[in-house]
Amino acid sequence: MKLTITNLNKTYSNGVRALHDVSLTIPQGMFGLLGPNGAGKSSLMRTIATLQEADHGQIVLEDTPAGTIDVLRQKHDVRKLLGYLPQEFGVYPKVTAETMLDHIASLKGIANRSERKTVVEALLEKVNLMHVRKKNLGTFSGGMKQRFGIAQALIGNPSLIIVDEPTAGLDPAERNRFHNLLSEIGENTIVILSTHIVEDVTNLCSAMAIINLGEVIAEGHPADLVADLQGKIWRKTIEKAELEAYRNDYQVISTQLKAGRTQIHVHNETQPLDFEPVEADLEDVYFSKITAGKKAAVVA
Numbered sequence: 001m002k003l004t005i006t007n008l009n010k011t012y013s014n015g016v017r018a019l020h021d022v023s024l025t026i027p028q029g030m031f032g033l034l035g036p037n038g039a040g041k042s043s044l045m046r047t048i049a050t051l052q053e054a055d056h057g058q059i060v061l062e063d064t065p066a067g068t069i070d071v072l073r074q075k076h077d078v079r080k081l082l083g084y085l086p087q088e089f090g091v092y093p094k095v096t097a098e099t100m101l102d103h104i105a106s107l108k109g110i111a112n113r114s115e116r117k118t119v120v121e122a123l124l125e126k127v128n129l130m131h132v133r134k135k136n137l138g139t140f141s142g143g144m145k146q147r148f149g150i151a152q153a154l155i156g157n158p159s160l161i162i163v164d165e166p167t168a169g170l171d172p173a174e175r176n177r178f179h180n181l182l183s184e185i186g187e188n189t190i191v192i193l194s195t196h197i198v199e200d201v202t203n204l205c206s207a208m209a210i211i212n213l214g215e216v217i218a219e220g221h222p223a224d225l226v227a228d229l230q231g232k233i234w235r236k237t238i239e240k241a242e243l244e245a246y247r248n249d250y251q252v253i254s255t256q257l258k259a260g261r262t263q264i265h266v267h268n269e270t271q272p273l274d275f276e277p278v279e280a281d282l283e284d285v286y287f288s289k290i291t292a293g294k295k296a297a298v299v300a
């Protein structure tokens, strides 16, 4: 399977251009869509999930059991293959996990009661919620709700799974548990993970894109994007008051407070005076792409 997005555009009625000529090729496996708040990630996820219309452009899902699917037109066919965990996943607080999953399974077309029971129990085991299956969803922690969310997304063995910012607000242990869960999802599946957390992509994704202000600003394998940046990231500890001057002279991609002083990373082809080299990581890739965009925006 392969998902190909071509020149997708969306401008909301208030004039916000959320997607601008977005073109992406998303292969099987875990794909990370990384971008800051407001970048357009949810708009793109909702469009792929057939929940909102694009103004123009194309999305095609190839090599599915049902052949090639035109996502923007064959919505019903997409929904049969789709598992979706939206950013705002509301749960009915007074319903138990087991009852809610059973209900969603029946909505997804599993009509046979005992088959539903088997499916629901297997999923509750998988997301480690079997012991709380009789508890009301309103009593669940953020992490438990997200694990419940992934359980409902997995009903019916979807081959296209979209999870929109699933780890925002989770503590490190829950995030780790969620990562393990996602990484267990089958290999014959496309999983699109939308996030603003670089670590999510570092840990999980074999392919990725960075989106900002509705545009794709980088695409590729995380390791290749990091390799492209090696030898171009430099570090220096400065006084906070000097920051503005450094910003004027260099592409400062990130700042970090260390023992009351400020450590900056800059992106530069050659070593600036008094800076030391840094081994680049995906965070440097992300910030160098995002700040390059910002600089261009300021100049324009």
Ligand SMILES: Nc1ncnc2c1ncn2[C@@H]1O[C@H](COP(=O)(O)OP(=O)(O)OP(=O)(O)O)[C@@H](O)[C@H]1O
Pocket: 012, 013, 014, 016, 017, 018, 035, 036, 037, 038, 039, 040, 041, 042, 043, 044, 087, 165, 196
């Ligand atoms: N229904 C809407 N009507 C008008 N503007 C919208 C609507 N939905 C989103 N936007 C705007 O479109 C832009 C992209 O929003 P979107 O939610 O797709 O971004 P995002 O990357 O998912 O960000 P976040 O992480 O904050 O959810 C933002 O400027 C947002 O305010």
